[in-house]
Amino acid sequence: MKAYHQLVARVLEHGVKKENRTGTDAISSFAESYRVDLSEGFPLLTTKKMMFRSIILELLWYLRGESHIRWLRDENDCHIWDAWADEEGNVGPIYPVLWRRFPFTCYEEVDFEGVGGAFKNDMPTRKEFDQIQYIIDQIKENPTSRRLVLSAWHPGLLDQMALPPCHIMAIFNITDGKLNCHLTQRSGDIALGIPFNLACYAALTMIIARQTGYEPGIFAHTIVDAHIYENHVDGLKKQLEREPFPLPTLEIADKSLDKLSLEDFTLHNYQHHEAIRFEVAV
Numbered sequence: 001m002k003a004y005h006q007l008v009a010r011v012l013e014h015g016v017k018k019e020n021r022t023g024t025d026a027i028s029s030f031a032e033s034y035r036v037d038l039s040e041g042f043p044l045l046t047t048k049k050m051m052f053r054s055i056i057l058e059l060l061w062y063l064r065g066e067s068h069i070r071w072l073r074d075e076n077d078c079h080i081w082d083a084w085a086d087e088e089g090n091v092g093p094i095y096p097v098l099w100r101r102f103p104f105t106c107y108e109e110v111d112f113e114g115v116g117g118a119f120k121n122d123m124p125t126r127k128e129f130d131q132i133q134y135i136i137d138q139i140k141e142n143p144t145s146r147r148l149v150l151s152a153w154h155p156g157l158l159d160q161m162a163l164p165p166c167h168i169m170a171i172f173n174i175t176d177g178k179l180n181c182h183l184t185q186r187s188g189d190i191a192l193g194i195p196f197n198l199a200c201y202a203a204l205t206m207i208i209a210r211q212t213g214y215e216p217g218i219f220a221h222t223i224v225d226a227h228i229y230e231n232h233v234d235g236l237k238k239q240l241e242r243e244p245f246p247l248p249t250l251e252i253a254d255k256s257l258d259k260l261s262l263e264d265f266t267l268h269n270y271q272h273h274e275a276i277r278f279e280v281a282v
């Protein structure tokens with residue numbers, strides 16, 4: 001995929017070395033962006049073998065709304081989130097909770113009666129907001145909406161999170177009969193995280209397009225701190241020398257959102273170079 005190779009080349013060329021909390025320094029470039037057209041194929045990197053299974057499992061886990069990784073880790077043997085979870089698998093209110101059960105408080109008028117007389121007062125009620133369902137419903141009812149926002153940033157809950165979300169705001173948009181998605185990411189690990197995030201949101205866009213009757217359009221990605229960890233540089237340089245294969249295609253079964261499982265995602269014609277091992281900075 002040209003867009004990804006150009007991104008890697010730009011960060012290697014213009015990035016500056018920065019320290020960060022992981023202890024492994026990284027080369028960072030500010031506000032990088034790229035776009036891919038989803039009608040040209042499913043954007044899974046071909047210049048290294050990608051773990052398609054892990055990508056889809058991570059997306060299905062996001063859609064489950066849980067504050068733990070037990071389904072991912074124990075039932076599906078997928079370990080990409082293990083390093084951030086405690087022994088019981090808890091990760092706190094990160095993507096799954098924020099996507100499907102974003103907590104908020106609303107105030108409802110309650111009648112109080114007592115010996116001193118009756119009165120009304122506003123009482124706080126804790127509620128949860130399903131942002132994915134909202135986006136699907138809004139696209140059906142109001143396809144010209146410019147408010148199709150999926151937000152994963154909740155400042156009040158940061159101290160309960162295993163890792164503050166990195167992909168923090170996706171905006172969906174219908175233009176010319178196609179469903180587009182723009183993702184803003186505050187921090188992006190170019191070698192490991194970005195290829196996962198790109199494929200994950202491409203698949204999410206395809207799911208939402210299917211649910212609402214539109215064709216998938218553009219996926220556009222802005223990465224505010226786009227970085228390459230120093231121990232990833234050699235692997236990425238090797239990857240840049242490889243000739244990309246044509247993109248695979250992804251077929252998704254026509255099922256309602258919450259009925260989708262791994263078997264409903266079929267990847268066709270995935271030709272790829274061999275895997276490159278990158279160590280994850282925790």
Ligand SMILES: Nc1nc(=O)c2c([nH]1)NC[C@@H]1CN(c3ccc(C(=O)N[C@@H](CCC(=O)O)C(=O)O)cc3)CN21
Pocket residue numbers: 050051054079080081084163189192193194196276277278280281282
């Ligand atoms: N430093 C860092 N980079 C990330 O990309 C990242 C984090 N931290 N923390 C939270 C999540 C976890 N993510 C991860 C974690 C591990 C892999 C990883 O090891 N990928 C392997 C395949 C592993 C597998 O599927 O079993 C790869 O080669 O892509 C990918 C994304 C993305 N995120």
Ligand SMILES: O=c1ccn([C@H]2C[C@H](O)[C@@H](COP(=O)(O)O)O2)c(=O)[nH]1
Pocket residue numbers: 020021163164166167187188189190192193194197
């Ligand atoms: O989906 C994800 C999740 C995480 N990352 C990367 C980006 C950074 O390298 C680390 C997070 O560290 P912070 O210090 O919190 O920025 O994880 C990613 O690329 N994609």
